[in-house]
Amino acid sequence: MQQPQVASLFPPEWTNDEILERAKQVQKLGIERGLQYRCVASGEFLRIGLLQNPFRADIMQKKPLKEQRIVEIGCGFGIDVRYLIRQLGVSKDHVVAIDVAPAFIELGYELFQDKEAVESCFHVKSVGDEDFVSFVRDKFSGNPVDVVLAFQVLHTIPQYNEKVVKDVFQLVAPAKGVFMGTTIGIREDREEPRYFHRQGVARIAHTQQSITRLLKQVGGFHRVKTQFLERNIASDSKEWTAENTETSPLAFIAFVE
Ligand SMILES: C[S@@+](CC[C@H](N)C(=O)[O-])C[C@H]1O[C@@H](n2cnc3c(N)ncnc32)[C@H](O)[C@@H]1O
Incomplete structure (x- = not known):
């Protein structure tokens, strides 16, 4: 298991072996259903994106996470959503999780066996949709969004990078x-x-300069921090290079002010 904390998101009576067995089953089904992502193929999905991000303390500076409204785009199996709700005490009404692939969301229910408990948080939607901003606002009944999260998503949607940063700025600006x-x-x-x-x-693989420029000049964010993370994946391989250049996870945070 990538992080021991992940186990705490599953029913307490499940052993680590049972969790791993279920994760392997979900991984197999995911591949069969065409989820062509490295995080699925490598089993890397059993990790909490928030805990890997060096900027996580920054999102709690203004107020406790419990009081914030949070959107996660490209939520995948929804592990971070469960972490927000089960470990950090965020209300389900304050979490909107979006993914374009219904198979991810469905397999998340399968993995945790908790569809009834969390399905109100999850929505099949593309960030490329014209009505993405109004869709999210509607889910929060017009209440302002405090945080938007996107773990390992931007590199998979080069065609929407500019739209996403503009839309996210609109969402969090108020x-x-x-x-x-x-x-x-x-x-x-x-x-x-x-x-x-x-x-x-x-x-698309960003440099620190290119993502900063995207967030500031295209999105309109005023302040941006970036930091490379160490790769902790056993499955590094040539297919993960961009023009023979090694890639690494790049963490970012962008502030309206
Ligand atoms: C590499 S996975 C990361 C999943 C998860 N955030 C994680 O860290 O494990 C990329 C995710 O982005 C989603 N995605 C891709 N294009 C999208 C789009 N246009 N709108 C919303 N989600 C999208 C994929 O379905 C997938 O769940």
């Missing part, structure tokens, strides 16, 4: 909130990201 996440990065000194393909699918 509460002077933050946008926090991780994406695939390259440790190069260049202004432009690199574009590449993984198994025929378009990807």
